[in-house]
Every structure is written in structure tokens, then in C-alpha cells.
Amino acid sequence: MKNDKQIILFGTGSSAQATEALVNRVNLKVDGYTDNNQQLWGQYKNGKPIFSPSNLNIHHHIIIIASMYKKEIAEQLDKLGFIEHQSYLYPENFMFINNKYTYVKEEPIFPKPTNILENIDTQAITIYDNQEMLQYSKPIILDSKRYPNFIFPQQDHPNGEVSIQILKDAYTLGNSGIIFDNQVQMIRSLSTLSMVNMGIWDGRRWDETFFENLVPTPFLMKLNGNIAVTSTRWSGVNYYHWMFEELPRFYILKKSGIRINKFISNFRGYEFQKCSLEAINIKQDDIISSSDSYGFQTETLVVPYSPYYDSGYVSTWVCDFLRKTFLDKFTLKENKYKRIYITRGSARYRKIHNEEALIEILKKYDFKILDMGNFNIYEQANIFNSAEVIIGIHGAALSNVVFCKPQTKLVEIFNPLYMPTMYWGIASQVGVEYYCSIGKSLDTHFNETEIEILLSKDIEVDLEQIQKFLTEYL
Template identity: 25%
Template sequence: MLKKAFFSLLHTLGYYSRYTSVLHHPGKQLLSQTCVLDFNADEKAFLEDSASSFNYAIDYSLGYRQKEQYLVRLQDVELLGNSGALVLDGNVVVESVGEVSRLAKSDAFKEVSLLLPKRKAGRYTSVLFLPWADNNNYHWFFDCLPRLYLVLEHTQEPIKVIMRRDMAPYQLETFAFVLKDYPQAELVFIDKHEKWRLDEFVLPSFITNAQSGYLPHEVAEWLRHKVWKGYAVEQSGRRRRIYISRAKAKTRRVLNEQELLPLLERYGFEMVRAEELTYQQQVQLFFEAELVIAPHGAGLTNLLFSEQCQVLEFHPANLIKTHYFLLCKALGFRYSALVGTTGDRLENYTVSVEEVEAWMKGIGV
């Protein structure tokens, strides 16, 4: 009884220990059915290695189901400016934050009692996904912007799209690129200390799955072309070979990178540190790339903007992640993984220089 009373008190104070689902809400509009991807034997082997490294918490070797896509029209809800979460009848809407586990991982859902409430009339939507997309380009391009495709392509009525002013410049830029061709959409800004009570809200589903950059063809092409056009990508005809270094990162560094660089230089690769480039420069660079080698990291998000390329991704043996394999699967890019030594506490590891050269010879570089 005491435990129940404690959680009821937290709930009353705004610390939302409860949640609700709108998957069966009468306002749900189904836009596409689920589908299952097919994998060949080599792809299944990679996926099983990945599953093993995570103790089979996620095992896509047994099958990968693309989520259904939908919109849910809700009335009289609250949007939390610190997270983008929706609150319906006093409960956090699971589908506004992706999954139940996010509720436990973010302090943002425990600050709502401090937010300043404002009543807002009209029709709204949002794809805020904080703190995960806070200056993280992977979450921005795979968890946030693709959801706008569902809203903008299937909502003809005037709608206000909620954004935060304090987002990274590339996020504000690419957000504007996406909205540009939709006159029914108006951009409005919410403060992180506000919660808005909204008459009507159009909630788009998340499109990507956990550890996956897979986007349906029509969504990926829509987003790629919006960003290419927005950044005025040049059709230079130049084909580049790039290696993305994480030497300045705190985690997932290739410890023997200095042994690797002479080999890469001999095969015409240029070393790139993504953090030293503007986002327009990153998009142009990846658009021109024909070969990309990189340790796993958010820098590989920009594969989304490659016109056509082949990819070699490094992984520590104890953390083999599937995000960019599934992105390449969606885009039709040839993908290979090279598994290095077991990562240390910062996920740093070494890779075999000989295996890198064998890969390059194998694809005829």
C-alpha cells in the first residue's frame, strides 16, 4: 500500500510514473503495413554476431520487421518542451517517446512539474526527441526528421510544427529544408521550460527500429533529396575515398590508427574528422564518396547522403552494432564489417591492417 501511495504522489506532483498507449486510439490513421526484410547467409551471420555481442537482447538474424507507419490525431494533450513527450489524461504517451524504456532513461520526464503551462489553440505536431537527438545527428536524421514525412505528406490542413530554438544549427537548417515545400506547415518554437496544452495534435509514428538506420525507400529518398537541395549539393562527378577518424573522440577509437593510415593513403583514401567540417561540407563529402571506411559512430549517419558507395565499418568484438548495416541495406549500398579486438571500458580497440587491405583487394580497389 505504501509503495502504491508513493507512486500516486509522484504522479500527482507531475513525476509521471504512468504511461499510456494510443496504438488502438480511434484517431489512428494507418499509412503503411509492416513488412519483413530478407537477408542472405552472410548478412544473417553478421546479424547473429551482433546479437551475440549483446547477449541476444536484439537478434535481427531471426528476422527484421519494418514497423507500420501511422498518424494519430489526439485532442487536448500536453507537449513537454524539455523532451517532446506527450501527456494524455495525465499519462505519458509511449508512442511519443519511442518506447517504454525511454521513460526510465531520461530525467526529462521527471521535470514536468516545473514546466510552465500555456494553452495553445489550433492543430500542432512535433518530432522532438530529447535528450537523445540533442546535437546527435544519428537520432536527428533517423528518429526525428523521417517522422515529418508522415505528417507533411498526409496532412493538407494548416498545421503548426513545434521545434526548439536551442537545437544545433544543422538541425535548424535541415528542419527548414524539409518544411520549405509545404505551405500548410508553420514553424513555432517552444521553450524547454514550457509545456503546452494543445487542442489538437497529430502524432507521427517512429519509423526506425532500435539499432537500425533502415528507412523505407520513399522516406529515405524524400529526406536525401530535401537535404541535397537545401545544401545545394554540387554534381561534380568527383569520386572520393574517405576514412572517418575518431582519434579525437572519447570513445570507440581505433587504437592502432597510425598503423592503418599509411595503407589508406596508399590506396587513395583521405582522412576526415567530421567535427572539423560544416554540415554542408559533410553532406557534399559523402555525396561524392565511392568508398567509406570508418569505426562505428555517428559520423556514419552521413551515409544517408551518399549517392552510391561501398562501406567498411569497424566494430569492437564485444559491441557489434547494426545501425549502418541496415542503412546500407535500405540504400542498396555494399556493406562489410571488420571486427577488431574486444573493446576496453571506453570501447576503444584495434583492427587488423592486413584484413583492411584484404577487403580493398577483394573489391578491386
């Protein structure tokens, strides 16, 4: 693809970070960045220069758009003489198939959806008649306030069977695994999306606006055989969403006994994805990466379905599956980590500003300071299973509470603007004592339509609350 041209990323934010990781997985390298923010020109990111778009040259550069403003940047590049899918590319069009990456650009266009159906009659295989979920335990809140998130159910408790749905000549599109029948009618009940809004998990589903906002227009590829869809929206980039939403889909597909030719997955080549697929004997050769930039028409589409997937609730069978898979008797061993604090040292956002003061207090109580980014899944499972007390700010690393022994104590630290409760739910399923500490938000500005702002805000932890836990509950 590259020849003697330099690869330039258009954008310098979090999307650029993820895109550079993708470029590295394709065995290429980024040579520089460009951005419309003049204040960044002349600076460096990851040791590479950031320069003005006016310096771009079609003869010397290949551009990969690494920004949420794809449509606007594409129009800007068109005016500079760059050609879509030739001299400027979209990261979503890099498809992982047959254990290698290829750029999709020459297939026919995905047909325009014709309707949205609530449900459809399909051939189905029941895996679980009804999902069990233990009642949430009473949380211990380390301040005197009452928070609605921990008082009222955030939405109706989902119920119903876990099953495999089989459709003929059906279509699928996007990282959420949106499902269409053979008339290109979207099947709402099988097309799920987890959304966070105002700190509350909301099981809303895709609607017509999704199709209006697709950029670029998605391509269509045709696949023969039994094609399974495991993709869920955020599982391509997030440990929690992969472990609790997508990986269980692989599990129930294997449990069904259906021979699957290919899995359409939000697989992005992260080590936790590779390790977990290997643990359940799924070969990377059988994976095709999903994307909002291309979809598939299938001979037989196999869809694992659970009403829990887009609700924020976690059922007991998912917890049992993860514990049996990763708490392996051959790898499980005692370690020295009994009291642990989980730092987000390697994360780019949602950090604790007064973490040094917090760590100073915790070390007096023999806490070990750990970054889960330094451990593989088996090691993380082992650490959490051996721990007696765990403290950490809300983040994907707390997914590992599923591996804890009963009566382990978990203290989850929150930004008051963002308080999703999935780890409280998981703790309840495995018998962990759940505590929460509400910190102080350092920036109260937010727009409910810009959910990433809520997700990323740093906080200042309330040290008095932590001291209360250490003196009253240890």
C-alpha cells in the same frame, strides 16, 4: 541573468561540454568550473580554472549544474546557501521559444501521471499504409569469427502504418516526446525511446521508473493551437538520431497538410539541425525546445507515429526522403574524394589508438582522410555520393551512407563490446556493399546499466583485417 556575477559550471565532464555550448548560444560565457574531484582543483578546462566547491560564493557566482548527479549537487548547493532557479540553474530549463532562449521556473508543476495505457483511440491521418524495408544484405566480416549481431534479427521487424495522431487537451513531456491523454495517462505506443544495451538495439519503452527519477520536478506550460511533437531521445545531440528519427517526423507532418502552430523539438541549435530544418522549410521561430524539466498541456496535440522510431531499423521512405532533400541537383557535383577514410578527429571518444598506422596503410591506396565535422550536410551528402570506397569507425558520420550510390563499398570498424547494426541496415536499403572489421577493445570493463561506458571506449583496429579488404575486395 548574469549582471556582474560569474557563471560557474558544476561539473567538468561531457555534460559540461554540452552545457558550455548552450551557455554560448544564450550569448553568455562560462567563467570557470567547480567539481567535487579534488584532483581537478587548480587545473584548467577550456582555458578556465577548476576550483573547489568550498570557494563558491552566492554573492559572486551563478551556478549551472552540468552533471548527471543533479539531485546530489542541488542538495550540496542548498547547504551552501544557494537558491534553486535563482543562484543555481539547470541547463534543461533553458527553453528555446520564439527563436530565443528563456529560463523556465515560474510555471505550475506538471501533473502526476495517473496510468500507463498501451494504446488509445485517436483521430488519425495515414501517411503510408505500410512501411517498406528491404532485407538486409549479407555482410562480409573481415575475420573468421561469427557475431550474433550479424546473424540473427536483433528484434522483431516492426510493421504498421505511418500516421499522424491527433489528441485533444493532451500533454507531452521530455526529450523523448512522451505523450499523455487528457487524464494524464501515458500512451505507451506513442511514447518511444531508443536504447542500446549490450551492443544490441532494443525497442524498450518508458515505464513508471521514469517518473520517479525526474529531477527537478518538471514544470507545466499551456499552449494553444495545433502543437506537434517531433522530439526523439538523442536527436538533440546526435546527427544520426536527428536525421533518421526526428527530421522525418517534420517531413510527415508537412505531408499531412495540417497547419502546425508550434513544433516541440529536441532542437539544440546545432548547425546540422539548422541546415536540415531550412532544407524542408521549417522556421526556427516555430520551434519550442523539449526538455525533461518541463512539459506542455496542449489544446490540440499532433503526434507523428512510426513503429520504426525506437527500433534501430530504418525504412525505405526515410532513406528516400533524405536523398531527395539533400542530393539536390543544384548542389550535387563530382569531387576528388573517391576513396575516403572517416576519422573521428574532432570527437571526444570512441577513437582508434593506432590510427596513424591505419592512415599510413590507407594512403598507399589513395585514400583521403576526412573529418565530417568540417562539412555541412550538403557537402557530406556530396562526398558520400561521389565516393566508391568508405572506411570508418562506428559513429554518426556513417549516417551519410544513405547518400551513397549502389555498389559503393563501406567498411565499418567496431569495438567488440559495442556493435549496433543501423548502418548495415541503411547500406542494405540503398544498395551499398557492407563490410565490417572488429577491432580490439582496450578496456573490457563495463556495466550494462552504464551504457555510455560502452559507447565511449576507444579501440585498436585490426590492421590485418583492413589489409585483407584492400587486397581482396578493392
